Amino acid sequence: MMDIRAYLREKKGIVDEALQGFAPRHEGPAEEVARAMNYSLFAGGKRLRPILCMAGAAAVGGDERLVLPAACALEMIHTYSLIHDDLPVMDNDDLRRGKPTSHKVFGEAVALLAGDGLLTEAFALMARTGPSGEPEPPTLLRVIALIARAAGYEGMVGGQTVDIVSEGKQVDAATVRFIHTRKTGALIAASVVSGAILGGGDEGRVAAITAYGEATGLAFQIADDILDIEGDSEKMGKRVGGDARKRKITYPSVLGLEESRKIQETVLEKALSALEGFDTRADPLRDLARYIVERKK
Amino acid sequence: MMDIRAYLREKKGIVDEALQGFAPRHEGPAEEVARAMNYSLFAGGKRLRPILCMAGAAAVGGDERLVLPAACALEMIHTYSLIHDDLPVMDNDDLRRGKPTSHKVFGEAVALLAGDGLLTEAFALMARTGPSGEPEPPTLLRVIALIARAAGYEGMVGGQTVDIVSEGKQVDAATVRFIHTRKTGALIAASVVSGAILGGGDEGRVAAITAYGEATGLAFQIADDILDIEGDSEKMGKRVGGDARKRKITYPSVLGLEESRKIQETVLEKALSALEGFDTRADPLRDLARYIVERKK
Numbered sequence: 392m393m394d395i396r397a398y399l400r401e402k403k404g405i406v407d408e409a410l411q412g413f414a415p416r417h418e419g420p421a422e423e424v425a426r427a428m429n430y431s432l433f434a435g436g437k438r439l440r441p442i443l444c445m446a447g448a449a450a451v452g453g454d455e456r457l458v459l460p461a462a463c464a465l466e467m468i469h470t471y472s473l474i475h476d477d478l479p480v481m482d483n484d485d486l487r488r489g490k491p492t493s494h495k496v497f498g499e500a501v502a503l504l505a506g507d508g509l510l511t512e513a514f515a516l517m518a519r520t521g522p523s524g525e526p527e528p529p530t531l532l533r534v535i536a537l538i539a540r541a542a543g544y545e546g547m548v549g550g551q552t553v554d555i556v557s558e559g560k561q562v563d564a565a566t567v568r569f570i571h572t573r574k575t576g577a578l579i580a581a582s583v584v585s586g587a588i589l590g591g592g593d594e595g596r597v598a599a600i601t602a603y604g605e606a607t608g609l610a611f612q613i614a615d616d617i618l619d620i621e622g623d624s625e626k627m628g629k630r631v632g633g634d635a636r637k638r639k640i641t642y643p644s645v646l647g648l649e650e651s652r653k654i655q656e657t658v659l660e661k662a663l664s665a666l667e668g669f670d671t672r673a674d675p676l677r678d679l680a681r682y683i684v685e686r687k688k
Numbered sequence: 689m690m691d692i693r694a695y696l697r698e699k700k701g702i703v704d705e706a707l708q709g710f711a712p713r714h715e716g717p718a719e720e721v722a723r724a725m726n727y728s729l730f731a732g733g734k735r736l737r738p739i740l741c742m743a744g745a746a747a748v749g750g751d752e753r754l755v756l757p758a759a760c761a762l763e764m765i766h767t768y769s770l771i772h773d774d775l776p777v778m779d780n781d782d783l784r785r786g787k788p789t790s791h792k793v794f795g796e797a798v799a800l801l802a803g804d805g806l807l808t809e810a811f812a813l814m815a816r817t818g819p820s821g822e823p824e825p826p827t828l829l830r831v832i833a834l835i836a837r838a839a840g841y842e843g844m845v846g847g848q849t850v851d852i853v854s855e856g857k858q859v860d861a862a863t864v865r866f867i868h869t870r871k872t873g874a875l876i877a878a879s880v881v882s883g884a885i886l887g888g889g890d891e892g893r894v895a896a897i898t899a900y901g902e903a904t905g906l907a908f909q910i911a912d913d914i915l916d917i918e919g920d921s922e923k924m925g926k927r928v929g930g931d932a933r934k935r936k937i938t939y940p941s942v943l944g945l946e947e948s949r950k951i952q953e954t955v956l957e958k959a960l961s962a963l964e965g966f967d968t969r970a971d972p973l974r975d976l977a978r979y980i981v982e983r984k985k
Contacts, residue, residue, distance in 0.1 A: 415841050420846070420850050420863065420866045421841055421842060421845075421846030421847075421849060421850060421870070423849055423850070423853055424841050424845060424846055424849035425841055425846075428841060471804075475800060475801075475804060478777075478800070480775075480777075480796035480797050480800060481797050481800065499777040500777050500778050500849075500852045500853075501849060501852070501853065503772060503775070503777060503778065503800070504772075504845050504848055504849045504852070506804075507768075507772060507803075507804075507807065507845050508840055508841035508845040508846075510804065510807055510808065511807065511836050511839050511840035511841070511845060512836070512840050512841060514811045514832060514836045515832075515833055515836035515837050515840055518829045518830075518832035518833035518836060519829075519833040519837075527825075528824075528825035528826045528828075528829050529825045531825075531829060532815045532816075532825050532828060532829065533815075535811060535812075535815035535832065536812055536815035536816040539808050539809070539811045539812035539815060540812050540816075542808050543805055543808035543809050543812055544712050544718055544721050544722055544725060544805035544808070544809060545718060548718075548721060548801050548804050548805040548808060549717070549718030549721055549722075549805075550718075551801055552718060552720055552721035552797075552798060552801045553717050553718060553720070555797045555798070555801070556720055556797075556798065566717065569717045573718070
């Protein structure tokens with residue numbers, strides 16, 4: 392059994408260093424928006440999506456360094472979604488990871504534009520690293536399409552929309568599943584799958600990793616819901632209980648805490664069994680799935 | 689001399705038909721955001737950016753039908769920028785092209801997400817049309833990188849930010865030029881340049897078309913500024929004089945109307961002279977530049 396905390400620390404260091412290299416430059420008249428983009432990009436994220444991308448590449452025997460542009464692009468997309476999600480017209484959150492949210496520091500207009508800038512830069516980053524040869528341009532286009540679809544109206548943006556318009560309403564288990572698989576699950580799945588594709592995995596491996604990614608993404612969001620009830624505000628860097636105050640659709644609110652825990656266990660098993668045909672190079676993915684369910688922040 | 693109005697009508701028809709095919713599908717739980725995306729996408733735009741993309745391809749002897757995915761992606765990016773720009777935290781506009789703006793119809797949260805969805809879908813569209821062979825994947829990656837850079841913090845998003853943070857302030861001619869070349873000029877230039885690249889233009893042609901595009905983009909925004917003072921509200925589908933009310937940085941507000949008209953003339957000449965080495969296949973680009981300066985809406 393590997394030490395997941397040491398693993399996360401090591402990979403986070405690699406991602407942070409790569410992100411510094413890819414981050415917007417603070418100069419010229421557009422420095423205000425670059426500053427806002429960087430403020431959120433370096434506000435203390437766990438870098439889970441980039442790490443999943445690297446672990447996906449490693450699981451199929453690929454080079455995890457080769458996926459760093461895509462991995463950092465995924466973090467930019469995740470960060471943009473947090474900035475927009477925190478805006479007053481959305482969740483209206485003042486704190487994120489223990490720091491004031493973007494619009495509290497830069498104002499709503501610049502925060503909105505910083506989110507737009509990060510989303511756009513993610514695609515610029517992926518596309519411009521292509522023509523140099525590796526990864527092959529057709530592979531890179533496939534990954535860009537995959538990530539865009541996961542982030543777009545059929546994925547994260549669609550899930551966010553249903554989440555927002557459902558607030559305070561009675562919904563069924565199918566709707567909460569739709570929200571969770573799209574809002575968080577889609578980008579988490581795309582992270583690990585894009586790693587497997589860029590790492591050179593064959594179609595069978597990519598399909599298995601897709602099953603792993605979808606299950607892990609759902610497990611992640613259920614864990615988030617449970618943490619919002621049982622978590623420690625100090626560790627999480629934000630107030631707990633926010634979901635209930637905002638009458639958010641969550642697994643516990645729709646199905647109860649016990650049932651949510653059972654679903655989480657089933658989903659974790661599904662993630663692990665998807666990796667049955669993989670050797671020890673998939674151990675980071677196995678431990679990441681367990682960590683995602685058991686984490687305390 | 690070609691009939692520019694007939695040309696614009698014909699090409700708009702081709703773009704509208706292609707856009708219908710590429711537009712988000714209205715089904716399933718995410719239909720609300722798809723409906724909002726389509727509402728703005730089909731709210732009566734002139735399709736100037738897609739038409740410039742097609743004309744850029746034609747000018748270098750390329751097939752204008754081949755650029756339709758990129759052309760429609762450019763229209764999605766333009767439309768997202770209008771939705772976000774109209775939001776209360778930005779320009780707070782209620783009307784666009786004579787119709788209620790997105791947030792007036794769908795609420796601010798869904799409008800924000802519809803913009804995010806369109807920006808993301810633009811990249812999904814460009815990337816997924818690649819692997820089929822034509823255009824070649826490396827060429828397509830180059831175009832995606834070009835468009836992302838033009839739309840991002842170094843281009844449109846950067847220009848919008850400086851525009852917003854400069855409102856009501858005294859600025860110099862360099863700042864108004866920065867705002868205009870980024871806010872509008874960058875995406876207009878990228879439209880025609882991506883057409884020339886996808887159409888198979890060599891580097892010399894692409895450089896000439898880049899000079900044309902940058903000049904035409906700046907001419908477009910100066911024309912917009914002048915129309916906001918002298919235009920006809922009914923023809924434009926929005927109230928004129930909005931820039932002055934919002935204390936926006938415009939060419940006339942910084943340099944006066946006469947000086948702005950002179951700059952516009954110089955810029956138009958620059959656009960036309962960039963095309964001197966081109967044959968009659970560049971006539972649509974020549975007429976488009978004149979139309980952009982002389983249009984009444």
